[in-house]
Amino acid sequence: MAQISPMADVTRLPPSLWAVTAEEAFSGHALEGDHRFDIAIVGGGFTGLSAALHASQSGARVCVLEAGEPGWGASGRNGGQVIPGFKWDPDELVAKFGEDAGERLVTFAGSAPDLVFDLITRHDIQCAASREGWLQAVHTKKLVKAVELRAAQWQARGAPVNFVRVDEAYALTGSPAYVAALVEPRGGKLNPLSYARGLARAAASAGATISPTSPVTGLQQTGGNWVASTPTASIAADKVLLATNGYTDGLWPKLRQTLIPVASFIVATRPLSDNVRRTILPGGHVISDTRRLLTYSRLDEAG
Numbered sequence: 001m002a003q004i005s006p007m008a009d010v011t012r013l014p015p016s017l018w019a020v021t022a023e024e025a026f027s028g029h030a031l032e033g034d035h036r037f038d039i040a041i042v043g044g045g046f047t048g049l050s051a052a053l054h055a056s057q058s059g060a061r062v063c064v065l066e067a068g069e070p071g072w073g074a075s076g077r078n079g080g081q082v083i084p085g086f087k088w089d090p091d092e093l094v095a096k097f098g099e100d101a102g103e104r105l106v107t108f109a110g111s112a113p114d115l116v117f118d119l120i121t122r123h124d125i126q127c128a129a130s131r132e133g134w135l136q137a138v139h140t141k142k143l144v145k146a147v148e149l150r151a152a153q154w155q156a157r158g159a160p161v162n163f164v165r166v167d168e169a170y171a172l173t174g175s176p177a178y179v180a181a182l183v184e185p186r187g188g189k190l191n192p193l194s195y196a197r198g199l200a201r202a203a204a205s206a207g208a209t210i211s212p213t214s215p216v217t218g219l220q221q222t223g224g225n226w227v228a229s230t231p232t233a234s235i236a237a238d239k240v241l242l243a244t245n246g247y248t249d250g251l252w253p254k255l256r257q258t259l260i261p262v263a264s265f266i267v268a269t270r271p272l273s274d275n276v277r278r279t280i281l282p283g284g285h286v287i288s289d290t291r292r293l294l295t296y297s298r299l300d301e302a303g
Contacts, residue, residue: 010068010215016077017268017300022193023126026070026200031211031233037061040228040235042216042251043243044068045075049199049210050119051241056206063235064200064208065228067215071196073247079266079296080192081286082113083134084184090153110159113186120190123205125198127190128301132284134187137169137178139289144180147290151182160185173287174280189286189298219251271303 044066094102151163218229288296
């Protein structure tokens with residue numbers, strides 16, 4: 001019998017630094033029998049859990065149906081960097097979507113870390129969060145002008161962004177490989193698996209039902225209701241939110257074909273010695289560079 005990769009086996013959490021350092025897992029049970037909710041959410045990652053929290057706070061009866069445990073997928077396995085902005089620069093967004101919608105998108109993207117850290121504070125989510133900022137390190141002279149322009153566009157909108165050249169980039173990163181850097185103080189870091197588990201607890205406290213080990217095997221519309229089926233339950237709901245992202249299967253026609261899988265690889269060192277630690281990202285920033293296939297790094301609590 002072929003073995004299932006631990007990266008795709010929902011019955012166990014894949015091995016990672018976060019898996020051994022995160023806060024205690026959310027304790028929940030799979031739903032059994034027939035149930036009725038206002039909103040059924042398929043997928044217990046950041047999107048599904050945050051939606052459940054906010055909808056429950058607005059008075060909706062909500063359930064989250066997760067095949068594994070909250071944060072099992074990419075939400076609990078990423079680099080844990082909280083970064084403002086989109087792929088597109090502010091002026092590009094305005095050019096694409098017009099002045100009104102474009103500027104609203106810019107504001108939304110720039111303030112995204114505010115939302116994350118506000119949720120952490122308001123719900124006392126223990127996830128090793130800190131907010132010393134993000135560095136976008138420029139790896140080639142060809143991109144210096146582009147990143148300098150990016151910084152200027154954010155500055156024109158009142159963002160506390162800075163642009164530094166080679167010597168200061170070296171001091172901030174600890175590496176001579178970078179010729180410049182965008183310094184974005186709105187960014188920060190957290191333990192992403194702990195954050196997902198904290199969101200699950202916050203949503204449950206707000207009244208949401210969080211149901212782990214509940215893969216949705218069928219979804220159909222009957223009259224004015226949606227009915228989601230799991231191996232042990234049938235859930236009727238007025239609305240359904242599909243928040244499965246990279247683990248989307250054939251539940252909804254052609255949805256899987258709209259996603260492009262992207263692999264990301266993370267390696268954790270042993271804790272650095274004090275003398276080395278003082279020279280690498282000494283200001284506590286997280287960093288990612290300007291390569292098309294970018295590299296990114298950070299220090300965790302243990303260094």
